[in-house]
Amino acid sequence: MYAPGELSPPRQRGALRMLASFVRRYPARSSAALLATFVASLFEGLGMSMLLSMLSITTDESGAPTGPQRLAMGALMRIGIEPRPGALLLAAVVLISLRGYMSLVAARQVGYTVAHIATDMRLTLIRATMRARWKHYLDQSVGGLSNAIATEAQRASESFQLGAEMAAMALTSIVYLVVAFSISPQAGIGAAIGGAVLLLALRVLIRKSRRAGQRQTQLQKSLLTLIASQFAAAKPLKAMAREEHVDALLTDETQQLERALRKQVTSKGALTALQEPMLAILVGTGFFVGTTVLKIPLAELMVMLFMLARVVNYLAKGQKAYQQLVIHESAYWSAMSAIDAAHAAHEPRGGDRPARFEREIAFQEVTYSHDGVQRLFDRVSLRIPARGLTLIVGPSGSGKTTLLDLIVGLREPDSGRVLIDGVPLPELDLRSWRRQIGYVPQESVMVDESVAHNLTLGEDVPEEKIRAALRDADALQFVEAMPEGLATRVGPGGSRLSGGQRQRLAIARALIHDPRLLILDEATSNLDPEAQQAIVETVSRLKTHMAVLAVAHTAMLVEAADQGGRPAGGRLGRRARGEGGARPGVENGQE
Ligand SMILES: Nc1ncnc2c1ncn2[C@@H]1O[C@H](COP(=O)(O)OP(=O)(O)O)[C@@H](O)[C@H]1O
Ligand SMILES: [Mg+2]
Structure with a gap:
């Protein structure tokens, strides 16, 4: 009989390896999504540069133009437009709108790919199982299989979206980092250090989320396996009034699942709750060091801190997406190991001689x-x-x-x-x-x-x-x-x-x-x-x-x-x- 806890936890092989396998399997879709994301963050970076240039032109006429300012004004002059504040504002509006459009394109690409991945995983698992040896059939649990097809494939495919989100946030923060560097190397270094501090300090919450996600995957599988096997033998169970035993088992597993889901909520909440004050502390520290130690003029410092906040903010969003990703990850590996096992049990077609049965x-x-x-x-x-x-x-x-x-x-x-x-x-x-x-x-x-x-x-x-x-x-x-x-x-x-x-x-x-x-x-x-x-x-x-x-x-x-x-x-x-x-x-x- 089935014993709970018999199912081994899904083999974990790394979120980045999972994303790499998506890219390998769907190179065209993935690169289209990435490209659209990249262009979107590029537009955002350029648009922001235009806005910043406009700000520095209107507030500080005397100062030498900064890197992005030169870039923005150069770009405008190349297409024959005088870089006045109005033109800069217009360019910023156009670029930021384009950024919105590209984000939409990227989101659609990603969404379609998610649906496609889920369908692909389901069909692959169904077909591989149908073609497997009889012995493999006997070893399968209906519950485990339906769980893989319904829940795991869904969660696994959603991790593509989370991966894309993470990539988008990482790209955007890199674009901002580059802009920050071109404004001033100090701002760039400050932003890089701030980002690294944030990512490293909160890594422990990512680990917690991953474990809770693994637990969710494991429990959902065992719960469905249990239900399917018990329902198949329901008649004697009912007839002999022995259903409490099954009830107790199901209740226990369902409650364990709830605990795993609660842990996910807690670590997600903790990440958000800690990211925000850390950002504030980073900006505050930057302000303090900038004014008292480095004696940077206020206008320049404000721009630098703005860039720092942007970089760290996007990294924080990327980290949130990564946290979700590792929660989903185990579902991917669990479904993949079901697919691998079915493929490995592939039944040979035999030879090519058509069967005759006359004797x-x-x-x-x-x-x-x-x-x-x-x-x-x-x-x-x-x-x-x-x-x-x-x-x-x-x-x-x-x-x-x-x-x-x-x-x-x-x-x-x-x-x-x-x-x-x-x-x-x-x-x-x-x-x-x-x-x-x-x-x-x-x-x-x-x-x-x-x-x-x-x-x-x-x-x-x-x-x-x-x-x-x-x-x-x-x-x-x-x-x-x-x-x-x-x-x-x-x-x-x-x-x-x-x-x-x-x-x-x-x-x-x-x-x-x-x-x-x-x-x-x-x-x-x-x-x-x-x-x-x-x-x-x-x-x-x-x-x-x-x-x-x-x-x-x-x-x-x-x-x-x-x-x-x-x-x-x-x-x-x-x-x-x-x-x-x-x-x-x-x-x-x-x-
Ligand atoms: N999948 C299996 N794995 C291990 N042992 C099995 C399996 N299927 C059947 N057996 C064992 O093989 C023996 C023969 O089973 P089976 O051919 O179904 O017997 P019969 O049809 O004559 O009642 C039984 O002792 C049974 O316990
Ligand atoms: Mg028999």
Whole structure:
């Protein structure tokens, strides 16, 4: 059973590496966003220079023009405009408006990219999971997967926006730093030192946020895993009034999640609360040192301090974005590790030989163990002819379902080979083999769609064929008695059907594509004697033109069997059955 805390915390690989991976994956989108951001901060820097020039022209005519002043006035003169205060003001207004427009362009680029990243992560995870080996499916939790698709992909993609914000703030502060340097190197150095002090002093709050973010990621995942696994087993839980245990677990995890979210709020609040006074202290100290120690004229000092405040202010905003980023970061790595694991479990397509199944399935000295220790099959050899009913009997846990998995190619033998018409399974195009199989599992689960959809699984199949399959599975009568016949919805998981009805629909589903091999994994054990008899009749008819491989212990199927095998004591050997009216020794069950 699931134990909370079993999930390991997401592997942390660094926020900057995450951003780098975004840029690598979406180079065009990222550079467009960055470029728009850069141009926007450039416009802002230029616009501010114009404003400052205008200020110094109007207040201090005698002073030598400063760097940005020269730059601004030079730029105006180059396009043939006399650098008067009015012209400077107009230029500033135009530049600052342009800056607004470029910010809009950048924001749109970033927003689209965020949506794109989330979609991409979701589709990649879904596709990689669909293509993974069966073993990977079994190891997945539905909750963990839906959490990765819904929550983690969302949070991960938002970190692109936060990264872009951080980059924008960093760029703008660099532009201001350059402007500050050109006004006076002292102002530049002061701003650089002030910024560094701020970033270093508050680093501890970033670390706290990162930990709280990791905790959030971990808890959301385990909460959803817990809910999904417990809901799947809800019926006995309710029936035996044992839901408090689950309630307690869920409550505990939900409260832990709340604590993690509170910690995030606290460290975010603390960052803002500390940044502001630190900025004030920096400016105050600058003023004090400027007037008493360096004896800088007041007008010049005001401009320098203005630049210092701008640089530090933008760095502080960048730091805030970075703090948010590290809160989101763990979601990215968690979703990525789910994607990586699914990719690593990628199921090989097999060879390119199309599967033909005219003669037989053969096991040659097949050895298999689930855990690599205890052998379920030890050098088992057997043959299943392409016509007739082959029965596999054995106590539960003896490996019947595993044997079927080996035939379908959902699992691979540790040694030995499975051959279809003499061709080893790995050389076959695996999908072409599976498309010849009709599979009825032990527990049939339906999707919450119509009866028809559950049979065709969305493929276009003529209604006549659907009805024929239902008739063969002895299900037509009860389906026609349903309120909307074939169009009746079966409820989540097929909850509006009885176990036997579900099983008969599952048999119809297996028959609908005229399989060459029909696999029934204890498919009749849920059925009442009448329905079983109907299936036996169906199987007797079907086995003349296809192979039917049934795992069953019902006497009725034994009656119809052409040959039987018994997995026992870790050894499954084909054995002719001499009981219950089975015809022993039928090697090739064609009739
Ligand atoms: N995914 C798995 N990992 C480890 N052991 C497994 C797994 N699936 C089944 N087993 C074990 O392998 C044995 C055979 O299982 P299975 O083939 O399902 O038996 P049967 O269908 O005959 O009841 C059982 O002892 C079961 O505990
Ligand atoms: Mg089984």
